[in-house]
Amino acid sequence: xxxxxxxxxxxxxxxxxxxxxxxxxxxxxxxxxxxxxxxxxxxxxxxxxxxxxxxxxxxxxxxxxxxxxxxxxxxxxxxxxxxxxxxxxxxxxxxxxxxxxxxxxxxxxxxxxxxxxxxxxxxxxxxxxxxxxxxxxxxxxxxxxxxxxxxxxxxxxxxxxxxxxxxxxxxxxxxxxxxxxxxxxxxxxxxxxxxxxxxxxxxxxxxxxxxxxxxxxxxxxxxxxxxxxxxxxxxxxxxxxxxxxxxxxxxxxxxxxxxxxxxxxxxxxxxxxxxxxxxxxxxxxxxxxxxxxxxxxxxxxxxxxxxxxxxxxxxxxxxxxxxxxxxxxxxxxxxxxxxxxxxxxxxxxxxxxxxxxxxxxxxxxxxxxxxxxxxxxxx
Amino acid sequence: xxxxxxxxxxxxxxxxxxxxxxxxxxxxxxxxxxxxxxxxxxxxxxxxxxxxxxxxxxxxxxxxxxxxxxxxxxxxxxxxxxxxxxxxxxxxxxxxxxxxxxxxxxxxxxxxxxxxxxxxxxxxxxxxxxxxxxxxxxxxxxxxxxxxxxxxxxxxxxxxxxxxxxxxxxxxxxxxxxxxxxxxxxxxxxxxxxxxxxxxxxxxxxxxxxxxxxxxxxxxxxxxxxxxxxxxxxxxxxxxxxxxxxxxxxxxxxxxxxxxxxxxxxxxxxxxxxxxxxxxxxxxxxxxxxxxxxxxxxxxxxxxxxxxxxxxxxxxxxxxxxxxxxxxxxxxxxxxxxxxxxxxxxxxxxxxxxxxxxxxxxxxxxxxxxxxxxxxxxx
Numbered sequence: 001x002x003x004x005x006x007x008x009x010x011x012x013x014x015x016x017x018x019x020x021x022x023x024x025x026x027x028x029x030x031x032x033x034x035x036x037x038x039x040x041x042x043x044x045x046x047x048x049x050x051x052x053x054x055x056x057x058x059x060x061x062x063x064x065x066x067x068x069x070x071x072x073x074x075x076x077x078x079x080x081x082x083x084x085x086x087x088x089x090x091x092x093x094x095x096x097x098x099x100x101x102x103x104x105x106x107x108x109x110x111x112x113x114x115x116x117x118x119x120x121x122x123x124x125x126x127x128x129x130x131x132x133x134x135x136x137x138x139x140x141x142x143x144x145x146x147x148x149x150x151x152x153x154x155x156x157x158x159x160x161x162x163x164x165x166x167x168x169x170x171x172x173x174x175x176x177x178x179x180x181x182x183x184x185x186x187x188x189x190x191x192x193x194x195x196x197x198x199x200x201x202x203x204x205x206x207x208x209x210x211x212x213x214x215x216x217x218x219x220x221x222x223x224x225x226x227x228x229x230x231x232x233x234x235x236x237x238x239x240x241x242x243x244x245x246x247x248x249x250x251x252x253x254x255x256x257x258x259x260x261x262x263x264x265x266x267x268x269x270x271x272x273x274x275x276x277x278x279x280x281x282x283x284x285x286x287x288x289x290x291x292x293x294x295x296x297x298x299x300x301x302x303x304x305x306x307x308x309x310x311x312x313x314x315x316x317x318x319x320x321x322x323x324x325x326x327x328x329x330x331x332x333x334x335x336x337x338x339x340x341x342x343x344x345x346x347x348x349x350x351x352x353x354x355x356x357x358x359x360x361x362x363x364x365x366x367x368x369x370x371x372x373x374x375x376x377x378x379x
Numbered sequence: 380x381x382x383x384x385x386x387x388x389x390x391x392x393x394x395x396x397x398x399x400x401x402x403x404x405x406x407x408x409x410x411x412x413x414x415x416x417x418x419x420x421x422x423x424x425x426x427x428x429x430x431x432x433x434x435x436x437x438x439x440x441x442x443x444x445x446x447x448x449x450x451x452x453x454x455x456x457x458x459x460x461x462x463x464x465x466x467x468x469x470x471x472x473x474x475x476x477x478x479x480x481x482x483x484x485x486x487x488x489x490x491x492x493x494x495x496x497x498x499x500x501x502x503x504x505x506x507x508x509x510x511x512x513x514x515x516x517x518x519x520x521x522x523x524x525x526x527x528x529x530x531x532x533x534x535x536x537x538x539x540x541x542x543x544x545x546x547x548x549x550x551x552x553x554x555x556x557x558x559x560x561x562x563x564x565x566x567x568x569x570x571x572x573x574x575x576x577x578x579x580x581x582x583x584x585x586x587x588x589x590x591x592x593x594x595x596x597x598x599x600x601x602x603x604x605x606x607x608x609x610x611x612x613x614x615x616x617x618x619x620x621x622x623x624x625x626x627x628x629x630x631x632x633x634x635x636x637x638x639x640x641x642x643x644x645x646x647x648x649x650x651x652x653x654x655x656x657x658x659x660x661x662x663x664x665x666x667x668x669x670x671x672x673x674x675x676x677x678x679x680x681x682x683x684x685x686x687x688x689x690x691x692x693x694x695x696x697x698x699x700x701x702x703x704x705x706x707x708x709x710x711x712x713x714x715x716x717x718x719x720x721x722x723x724x725x726x727x728x729x730x731x732x733x734x735x736x737x738x739x740x741x742x743x744x745x746x747x748x749x750x751x752x753x754x755x756x757x758x
Binding site (some may be wrong): 002008009013020029030033036056057060061064066071076077080081103199244249256259263265270272276279282283284292294297307316320323325327328332336340342343349355356357364366367368371372 | 384401404405421446449537554580590620642647650658668675684693695697707713733734747748
């Protein structure tokens with residue numbers, strides 16, 4: 001029996017190598033396609049094509065009595081790899097006649113990502129840091145576009161100095177709040193203005209499928225090329241009113257980061273043995289630990305600036321805190337029924353989304369368990 | 380050029396079908412291996428074998444200049460599928476001479492999972508629900524093992540009635556708290572006792588790699604067979620002192636579920652448009668939304684019982700709330716430096732884990748983005 005087992009295992013090992021070979025050939029083919037696209041009008045990432053590949057292979061899987069989700073997961077993982085590899089590709093240029101693009105703070109992680117992609121798209125890009133602020137006036141006065149990518153607390157003071165740009169120069173920023181920067185850009189610059197908020201951190205390997213929220217400022221037709229350029233990079237654009245954006249970010253960023261921060265404070269003071277805690281964790285709690293812990297591998301100052309950037313943030317955090325206090329009353333009164341009623345009201349509010357999230361999260365939890373094994377074998 | 384493009388795409392489509400074919404053959408091979416194992420001493424899931432397959436294919440990938448993480452992600456996804464498919468397999472029986480296994484509450488989701496696996500392993504299993512409580516005395520008085528799998532708030536009263544089991548009968552429970560049930564089992568039953576806490580929800584497709592925490596009660600040698608049986612099912616066992624277990628669960632379960640509950644309350648009262656919120660989400664916030672939303676697709680009463688099950692839970696939640704209040708002072712005083720200092724203390728506490736979690740979460744965030752696309756194409 002053991003002989004038979006090891007014989008079957010050998011066959012599996014052979015299959016695995018064949019799978020690896022096919023995957024590597026697929027990556028090479030897509031590489032070719034990417035190179036072909038770089039010199040064409042065909043955008044880098046075509047949603048319809050991806051959906052077609054997925055749905056047709058899902059159908060094939062069903063015919064073979066294989067889970068379609070399995071094959072879709074594998075496909076999407078390979079897609080992602082292809083996008084990551086295409087990082088070094090060159091891109092079609094949507095505004096070849098544009099004068100110099102000046103990225104203020106282009107030495108930073110986020111700014112650097114844009115510098116890299118603009119250059120890969122054939123633009124003439126110059127980076128300005130605070131230290132060369134004095135000498136930068138001449139460069140800026142000839143710019144075709146200026147992108148402000150400095151830390152959030154520096155954004156306004158930098159924008160205020162940009163009051164001498166050419167009238168046809170496009171002025172844009174990538175700050176995670178939008179109302180004040182947009183207002184200031186419109187005030188100090190007469191020409192085209194657009195506010196951008198890239199909804200991603202710097203450790204990404206490709207811009208494909210990443211989201212950028214943009215808030216129209218002035219003369220949209222004069223930066224249509226920029227949005228086309230972004231789409232060609234594979235970016236998903238979301239148009240949003242600046243005030244609504246800032247309102248949403250009080251939840252999406254400020255409250256989220258602050259509660260993670262407080263949870264970290266709490267853990268550090270409770271001081272459990274992290275290894276033991278991980279051993280005893282449910283997949284859900286493990287995910288929480290990972291998501292909270294990751295915050296503290298990052299820049300304290302950046303998160304402090306985001307949270308402290310507006311009173312709306314503080315008010316949102318305080319409203320959450322008040323609701324927490326109210327909910328604690330249910331505990332003090334041992335009010336099981338009150339808990340169930342409140343719970344079911346929220347369930348009603350989530351509506352169809354809770355079921356959808358349940359389904360979506362299930363797969364994520366499996367993946368996080370897989371990841372934890374990957375992590376173990378790393379050590 | 381477009382002709383060349385569509386030609387290349389056709390080649391990709393052919394490759395994808397070949398990949399699907401190989402994956403399906405791999406699943407079939409592993410199915411054979413599983414069947415072979417069912418009648419052998421070889422455990423169902425062999426960690427070393429899995430790690431060997433992964434590490435050797437990672438090496439192959441490096442030689443081919445392919446990301447080893449890509450191939451590991453694909454492998455682990457296929458592994459998971461194989462375990463899910465093996466659900467219907469039969470298992471070796473580690474205690475063939477055992478008298479009847481009675482599962483009290485075996486009609487519930489969690490209890491049913493154990494009933495199914497015991498039966499697949501050749502045990503004689505009988506399920507008792509509250510309604511046949513009266514008629515159950517005779518069955519119970521002959522049982523070889525009794526597993527209590529009733530809702531947490533019913534556990535103690537059920538255990539108290541089990542004071543007439545045979546002295547050699549093994550008494551176990553699967554409650555998510557352990558001190559009180561264990562104490563009560565030891566008090567009301569003279570024979571072997573073990574406390575179990577399965578760290579997984581019911582929607583799992585396989586027990587492989589799932590964690591069960593166990594707390595020794597009495598005569599461990601008499602339930603060694605049960606732990607072996609669990610291991611053979613692929614379960615990872617964690618031994619834990621009951622008090623330490625309950626302490627850890629105040630964090631892992633009570634606080635985690637309660638903060639998600641409060642966040643749901645908060646969202647419902649803030650009442651943003653969920654679709655808009657998702658459109659504007661960063662991957663991290665989307666993950667938070669999914670993990671919070673999933674809670675409300677589940678049983679309010681179950682979560683209420685878990686949270687309200689002990690004063691330790693309430694005290695943990697209140698300590699978190701107090702730290703939240705303290706942290707808000709930093710906001711009121713606009714104390715950026717205080718935030719940064721506190722943040723860095725926590726980073727120091729996390730130590731090497733924050734970097735490890737950063738790495739682990741990055742991949743998860745990519746997967747959650749992939750999942751969101753899967754979700755879109757569902758619609």
